Amino acid sequence: MEKNYGLAGNILRVNLTNGTIEKEPSNPSVFKKFIGGRGLGAWMLYHEVPAKTDPLGPDNKLIFMAGPTEGTITPGANKITVTFKSPLTNTYATSLCGGHLGPELKFAGYDGVVIEGKASEPCYLWIDDDKVRIMPAKHLWGKNTHETEDAIRKELGDINVKVAVIGKGGENLVKYACIQTDYHREFGRQGSGAVMGSKLLKAIAIRGTKSIPIAEPEKLAQLTLETYQILANHPKANARKKMGTNELVDGINSLGFMANKNFTEGTSLSAANITGAAMVRDVVFGDVSCYGCNIVCGKNTQVLSSKYGKVRIEGPEFETLTLLGTNTGVYDWEHILRATQIFDEYGVDTMSGGSAVALAMECYEKGIITDEDTDGIKLHFGNGEALCQVAELIGQRKGIGAILADGSLAAATKWGVPELAMQVKGSDFAAYDPRGAKGMGLTYATSPKGAHHMIAPTFGVEIAQNNRFSEEGKAALVRETQFFMAIVDSMALCSSMRFALDLGKQLQFISAVTGWDLNEQEAMVIGERILNVERMFNVREGFSRKDDTLPKRFLEEPLKEGSSQGQVVNLEKMLNEYYELMGWNQEGIPTAERLGKLGICY
Amino acid sequence: MKTLVVDEKKCCGCRICEQWCSWTHEGCVNPTMTRIKVIKLHEQYLNLPLTCTQCVNAPCINSCTFGALTKDQNTGAVLVIEDLCVGCRKCVKACPNGVVSIHKEKRKALICDLCQGAPKCVELCPMGAIQYQDVSLEGRVQQAEAALQITCAKERCE
Amino acid sequence: MHITVKISSSILSNRQGDCIYLAEDSIKVEELLQKLGIDYREIGLVLVDGKKVDLSDIIYHGNEVQILPWFYGG
Numbered sequence: 001m002e003k004n005y006g007l008a009g010n011i012l013r014v015n016l017t018n019g020t021i022e023k024e025p026s027n028p029s030v031f032k033k034f035i036g037g038r039g040l041g042a043w044m045l046y047h048e049v050p051a052k053t054d055p056l057g058p059d060n061k062l063i064f065m066a067g068p069t070e071g072t073i074t075p076g077a078n079k080i081t082v083t084f085k086s087p088l089t090n091t092y093a094t095s096l097c098g099g100h101l102g103p104e105l106k107f108a109g110y111d112g113v114v115i116e117g118k119a120s121e122p123c124y125l126w127i128d129d130d131k132v133r134i135m136p137a138k139h140l141w142g143k144n145t146h147e148t149e150d151a152i153r154k155e156l157g158d159i160n161v162k163v164a165v166i167g168k169g170g171e172n173l174v175k176y177a178c179i180q181t182d183y184h185r186e187f188g189r190q191g192s193g194a195v196m197g198s199k200l201l202k203a204i205a206i207r208g209t210k211s212i213p214i215a216e217p218e219k220l221a222q223l224t225l226e227t228y229q230i231l232a233n234h235p236k237a238n239a240r241k242k243m244g245t246n247e248l249v250d251g252i253n254s255l256g257f258m259a260n261k262n263f264t265e266g267t268s269l270s271a272a273n274i275t276g277a278a279m280v281r282d283v284v285f286g287d288v289s290c291y292g293c294n295i296v297c298g299k300n301t302q303v304l305s306s307k308y309g310k311v312r313i314e315g316p317e318f319e320t321l322t323l324l325g326t327n328t329g330v331y332d333w334e335h336i337l338r339a340t341q342i343f344d345e346y347g348v349d350t351m352s353g354g355s356a357v358a359l360a361m362e363c364y365e366k367g368i369i370t371d372e373d374t375d376g377i378k379l380h381f382g383n384g385e386a387l388c389q390v391a392e393l394i395g396q397r398k399g400i401g402a403i404l405a406d407g408s409l410a411a412a413t414k415w416g417v418p419e420l421a422m423q424v425k426g427s428d429f430a431a432y433d434p435r436g437a438k439g440m441g442l443t444y445a446t447s448p449k450g451a452h453h454m455i456a457p458t459f460g461v462e463i464a465q466n467n468r469f470s471e472e473g474k475a476a477l478v479r480e481t482q483f484f485m486a487i488v489d490s491m492a493l494c495s496s497m498r499f500a501l502d503l504g505k506q507l508q509f510i511s512a513v514t515g516w517d518l519n520e521q522e523a524m525v526i527g528e529r530i531l532n533v534e535r536m537f538n539v540r541e542g543f544s545r546k547d548d549t550l551p552k553r554f555l556e557e558p559l560k561e562g563s564s565q566g567q568v569v570n571l572e573k574m575l576n577e578y579y580e581l582m583g584w585n586q587e588g589i590p591t592a593e594r595l596g597k598l599g600i601c602y
Numbered sequence: 603m604k605t606l607v608v609d610e611k612k613c614c615g616c617r618i619c620e621q622w623c624s625w626t627h628e629g630c631v632n633p634t635m636t637r638i639k640v641i642k643l644h645e646q647y648l649n650l651p652l653t654c655t656q657c658v659n660a661p662c663i664n665s666c667t668f669g670a671l672t673k674d675q676n677t678g679a680v681l682v683i684e685d686l687c688v689g690c691r692k693c694v695k696a697c698p699n700g701v702v703s704i705h706k707e708k709r710k711a712l713i714c715d716l717c718q719g720a721p722k723c724v725e726l727c728p729m730g731a732i733q734y735q736d737v738s739l740e741g742r743v744q745q746a747e748a749a750l751q752i753t754c755a756k757e758r759c760e
Numbered sequence: 761m762h763i764t765v766k767i768s769s770s771i772l773s774n775r776q777g778d779c780i781y782l783a784e785d786s787i788k789v790e791e792l793l794q795k796l797g798i799d800y801r802e803i804g805l806v807l808v809d810g811k812k813v814d815l816s817d818i819i820y821h822g823n824e825v826q827i828l829p830w831f832y833g834g
Contacts, residue, residue, distance in 0.1 A: 072631055073621050100617070100642075107633055149644065159641060160633075183644050209706060211630035221625070228726065235802040236830060239771070241728075251768045251829050286647060287729065289616035294728035296614045300647045312647060432833075457833030464804040464830060466812035498832055 004028045005215035006068035006514035008106040012132060014125060016199055017058055017117030021132045026111045032516055033599070036067035036111065038094050039490035039530040041083030044114070045092060046533050051540045055087035055191075056173060056198040058118035064105070064204075067492025069513045071106030071212040073224045075231070076494040077509075078102055078291035086190040087198075088175045088352070088407050089426040089450040092537040094489070095178075095192050097164075098290035099185035102492055104162040107208025115201060124152065124203035129210065137202040144168060144345040145180045152205050163205045167347025170197035172397040174405040176352035176428075180344065184298075184314035185290070188349045190427055190449055215515030223508055228294050230500040237499045240297040241287070243276025245318035250275045255463065256562025257436020259327040259429065261381045262358035263422050263553055266433050267562035270331035274321060283333050288314050295496050306334040308388070316340045316350065319453075322431035324354030328361055328387050335384025339391045346395025355428035356404040357390050359412055359421055368415050375399045419552045425450035425543070434554050436564035437462045439474040439481075442574045445548045446478070446588075448534035454495060456481035471570050475577035483527025490530065529598045531582075532590050536600065545588040548575060603678050604734050606653045606714070606721060609743060612731035615642055615649030619723035619732060626722050627715075634706055637714040638723050638732075651732060652701045653723070654680065654714035662713065665696035670711070679716040687711050763787070765825045771802050781825075790815040792825070804830035 010023040034040040041063045053059045062084050069077040080102030086093035105113065108129050115125075119134070122141040126133045140148050145167035152163050162181060169177035170193030177193030178186040187193075196202075214220055231237040239247040249271060252258040256267040272278065279299065288298030302312040316324065316336060324343070325336040343350045357379075363369045364379035371378075377386045377400070393401025403411045408428055412421035422429045427450025434441030439458035447455040456478045462468035484503060488495055491506060501509070507518050518526075538547075549555075550571055558566045579586055583594035595601070620636040628635045641650045656678045663671040663680060670686035671693060673679070689709035694702045703712045714721075716734075724734045763781045781792065789806055793815070806813050807826040819825060 073625055104633075146644070159643075182642065209632070209634045211624075211632035211635075214630070217629065228728075232728070235771075235799045236832065239802070239829070247829070248831065248833075251831060254768065254826075255828070286611065287614040288649075289614040289728075291617055292621055293616055294618060296616065296728060298614070314647070453833055457831075460804060460831035460833060463828065466805060466807075496832070 003213050005213050006072070006510075007031065008066070008071070008109050008111045008210070008212060010110050011112040011114065012110045012127065013114045013116065014132070014134070015116045016119040016123065016134070016201060019134055021134070031068065031111075033526065034530060035487065035490035035510070035526060037065050037079065037081045037490040037492045038083070038096070038486060039526065039533075040112070041065040041081050041094055042092065042530055042533045042537070045083045045085070046537045048114075049085055053085055055085045055090060055195060058116075058199070060085050060195055060198075062115040062192065062195055062199070063112065064115075065112040066102045066106050066110075067490060069509055070492045071103045072214060072513055073220065073292060074493075074509050074513060075224055075227045075500075076290070076293040076295070076497040077492055078293065079489070079492045079494055080105065081489065081492070082179065082187045082192045084192055084195050086427075086449065087173070087194045088191045090541060091425055091449055091543060092534050093190035093192070093449040095187040095189050096489060097179070097181060097185055097187040098494060099162075099182045100291045101162050101164055101181045101185075101206065103291045104206045104208045106212055107210050108206055109208065109210050113204070115196075115199060118198065119200040122200045122202050124201065124205060126156065127204065127206045129208060140202045141171065142168065145347045146183055146345060148203055149181075149183065152203055156205060156207075158207060161205050161207050163203055165203040165347070166193045166196045166201075167345060167395070169343075169346040169348035169395045170194055172395070172405070173197055174346075174348050174394060174397065175407045175410075176349040177347055178349045180347050184344055186349070189351065189452065191349075193347050212513075214513055216512045220509070220512040223505075223512055227500050227505075231294055234499050237295050237496075239276070240295050240496060240499075243280055244297045244299045246274075246276035246279050246321055248276070248318045249321065250277070252431065254563065255436060255468075256559065256564035257433040259322050259422075259431045259433060261329045262327060262355075262362040262420070263429070263433055264362070265561070266436060266559045266564050268326060268331070271326055273331045274325060274333065274336065279333075283337065290494065293494060293496075295499070297496060301333075301337060303334050303337050306338060308334075308338045311337045311341055313337055313341050313344060319430050320350040320354070323351040323358075323428070324387070327354055327358045327431075329381030330384045330387055331382075332384060335387055339384070339387050342388060342391040342395065346392075348391075348395055351430065352407065352428045353391060353394055355422055356394065356408045356411060357387055359408045360390065360400060360404060362420055363412075363415055363417065368417055369400075373400055422551055422553070423451055424550060425547055427451045432459055433559070433564070434550060434569050435559050435567040437468040438471050438569055438574070439468075439478050441550055441554060441569035441571055442474055442478045442578060443482075445550055445571060445575065446482075446578060448531070448538060454485060456485055457495075469564070469567055471574050475574050475581055478574075479578060479581050480524075482531055483524050486527040486530040487523055490526070525598065529600065532595060532598055532600055535584075535588075535590055536595070539589050545575070545579075545586065548588055604736050605656045605678065605740075606716070606724070607733045607735050607740065607743075608651045608653055609731050609733070610648055610650045612729045613640065613649040613651050614729050614731075615640055616728065618726050618728065619651060622722045622726050626717065634703065635712065637701065637712055639701065652699055653732065654701050655699055656680070656716070657698070661696040661698060662693035662702055662711075665692040667692070671713070674715070677716045677719045680713045681715060682711045682713055684708065684710045763792070763819055763821065763823050763825055765792070765796065765827065767796070767798070767827045768829050771798060771827060771829050786818050786820045788815075789813055789817050789819060792819060793827075798827065802829050804828050
C-alpha cells in the first residue's frame with residue numbers, strides 16, 4: 001500500500017455521552033481536497049452537525065484538526081484548528097492555536113480529534129499515543145486554566161505532556177470562552193471553550209512518541225534551511241522577533257484606523273505608551289516561540305510592582321493590546337497586563353472580552369446604563385481598574401459580567417442599543433477600523449465566522465497601493481486573500497510564515513512532505529471550496545445577505561480625526577461585486593452550478 | 603576542548619534544536635529521538651534546553667558495565683557502541699543532567715555525539731541560546747551576571 | 761535645506777522615530793532610504809506631503825516624508 005506521507009494516519013473520535021473511543025483511518029483523498037486543518041474541519045462539521053443544532057447541546061462537536069506539514073521540520077507548521085458551531089454567532093466557527101499542541105497530536109498518531117456528545121460528569125481526555133482514556137476531572141472543575149494545566153501534568157507525572165484546558169469562563173459558558181494551552185496560547189475566538197464546557201470536558205492531554213513519514217526528506221530539509229535564512233534576514237520578521245505583533249501599533253495608529261474607545265476614535269496620542277518599542281523598553285523579559293518557528297514573536301512580559309503585585313504573562317498580542325487596551329481607553333501596561341492575565345486565567349477571549357467591556361463603557365458614558373447596572377463600578381473609558389473588575393465578573397458570570405458574558409450584541413440588545421455593539425453576526429471586530437481600509441469592511445462583513453481579521457487581512461496591500469479609502473477592486477482583493485488564507489490555515493501554517501512563503505513556496509513544502517502535486521491554480525480552487533463549504537453551513541442556518549453587514553457606526557459615522565478622517569464604508573457596492581465574483585446570487589447564496597464545479601454536493 | 607553551553611534565558615522554546623537533532627541522526631522528527639531536550643517550565647516562564655555537558659570522568663561511562671560507552675578523543679563527546687549496549691538504562695539514571703534516553707526501536711542509549719564536532723543545534727538555534735565553546739571560557743556569562751547583580755545591590759545601598 | 765522624515769517605530773533597520781534630513785536641493789526617494797539605512801523590503805508605503813510616491817520619485821527641500829512599514833496583520 002502507498003504510504004500516506006505527511007499524515008499521522010488516524011482521526012480519533014470520542015463520544016463523551018457513551019464513552020466510546022474510535023480510530024478512523026485518515027482518508028488521503030479527502031485531505032487532498034481540503035489539505036487539512038481549517039478546510040477539513042469545515043467539511044466534517046458541515047456533514048456532521050445538522051442545521052439548528054444547539055451550540056451548547058450534546059449534538060455540537062469540537063473538531064480538532066492538524067495539517068499535513070505539521071510535526072515535521074516545516075517552519076511555523078504548528079497551528080491546530082478547532083471547528084464547531086459557535087455559541088456566540090450561531091454560525092460555523094474555526095479557531096487556530098499555535099504552541100506545541102498540534103505537533104504533539106500528530107506525534108501521538110492522529111491528524112485530528114472529534115469530540116462528540118456530553119459527559120455525565122466532569123472529565124478530561126488523555127491521549128497517550130495509542131492508549132486513549134477518558135479520565136475523571138471532578139477535582140479539576142472550578143480550577144483556573146494555569147492550575148488545571150499544572151495539576152494534569154503533575155497527575156500524569158510528565159512535565160512534557162501538552163495540555164489544552166478550559167477555565168472557569170468555559171465552565172460558566174461565557175459565550176466567548178477559549179481553550180488554552182501552554183498558559184498563554186489560545187483557540188481564542190467564537191467560544192470553543194464554552195462548547196467544551198457544555199460537554200463537561202475540562203481538558204485534553206496529549207503525549208506523542210511517533211514520527212510523520214516524509215515523501216522527499218532531502219527536498220524538505222533544503223526548503224526549510226532556505227526559509228530559516230530568508231526569515232533571519234527579513235526585516236519584517238526581525239520586527240516581529242523584536243517586538244512581536246505589537247510592531248503594528250505605531251503604524252495602524254498613525255494611519256488613524258486603530259480601535260479606540262469602542263471605535264469612536266481611530267487614533268490616540270496615548271498609544272505612544274504602548275507601541276512595540278515601548279513594550280520592549282518597559283515590560284518584556286523574554287522571548288517565546290511556537291514549535292519549529294524561528295520568527296519568535298511571543299514576548300514574556302511583566303510589571304513587577306503593580307497594585308496587583310507581580311503580574312507576569314506572555315503577551316499581550318496586538319489584538320489583545322488594542323481590543324482590551326486602546327478600545328477601552330486604557331493605555332498603561334499595569335492594567336492591560338492584569339486584565340489580560342485575568343481573562344487568560346478564566347479562559348476567556350481577550351478580544352471579545354475587551355469589546356464587551358468597551359461597549360459597557362460607551363453605554364455608561366452615555367447614561368444608557370448607570371451605577372445600578374454596574375454595581376457601582378465607574379465604567380468610564382480609561383478606567384483600568386474598572387476594566388479589571390469587569391473582566392473578573394465576566395469570567396464568574398456575576399453582576400454586569402453575567403450580561404456581558406453573552407457577548408456584546410446580546411448585552412447591547414438587552415440595553416436597547418444593538419447598534420453600539422461593534423460586531424458582525426455577534427463576533428466582535430479586530431483592531432482594524434474598516435473605515436481606514438475599506439477591504440477590511442468587506443472582510444468583516446463576509447467572514448464565515450462573524451467579524452474576524454485573519455479571514456482576509458487586506459489592509460497591508462491596501463496601504464501599500466495607497467488605495468485604502470477606495471471601494472474599487474476590493475471585492476476581488478478580499479476574495480483572493482480569503483482563498484489564500486484558507487490554504488494557509490488548512491496547512492496549519494502560522495500566518496506569519498507569509499513573510500517568507502508565498503503560495504508557490506507553501507505548495508513546495510506540501511509537495512515535499514506529502515508528495516501531492518498541486519499547482520497554484522488548483523490550490524486556489526481548494527481555497528474557494530473551503531470558503532463555499534463554510535458559507536453553505538451558514539446558509540443552512542438561515543444566514544444570507546442581510547447578515548453580511550457592518551454596525552451603523554462604520555457605515556454612517558465618519559471618523560472625526562486622524563489620517564482616516566471623514567471616512568465611512570460603502571459596503572453595498574463591494575458586496576454586489578463580491579457575490580458576483582464568488583458565483584453567488586445577490587442574496588449571498590452559492591449557486592448550485594458553482595457548488596457543482598467545486599465538487600460540493602448538498 | 604569545546605563543550606555545549608546553554609543560556610536558558612535566551613531560549614525561546616521553539617525546539618528547532620530537537621527537530622534537527624532527531625532529523626540528522628534518525629532521519630525523522632521524533633520528540634523521543636532527540637539528544638537535546640527543551641523543557642518548558644510554565645510557572646517560571648522559562649524554557650530550559652537540557653544538553654550533554656561532556657563531563658570528564660563521565661558518570662554515564664562509569665555506570666556502564668558493558669563497556670558500551672566511550673569518549674571521542676577528538677571532541678570529548680560520549681559515544682555509544684551500539685553492539686555492546688544492552689539497553690539496561692543504568693546510564694539514564696547516572697546522568698546528572700537528565701539527557702540520556704533510550705532509542706525506542708533500537709533499545710540502545712541515546713547520547714549527544716556533538717555531531718562530530720559541528721553540533722546542528724548550535725548552528726540552527728535562532729536565539730544563540732546554545733553555544734559550542736571552549737571550556738576555558740566557561741563562566742563568562744555568569745561572571746557578567748554576578749557583576750551586574752553586585753553593582754545593582756550597591757546602587758540600592760546608596 | 762532640510763526634509764522632515766517621519767519613520768514608523770515598526771521600522772527596524774537602523775533607525776526609528778522622526779528625523780530631519782539635511783539635504784541638497786533634492787533627493788531620490790530610493791537614495792533617501794539608502795542614506796537612512798532603511799531596507800526597502802520593510803517599506804509598505806512612502807508618502808510625501810500625504811501623497812504616495814515611488815522609489816524613483818524625487819523629494820525637495822521642505823517636503824514632509826512619511827515612511828510606513830508593510831503590514832501583514834496579526
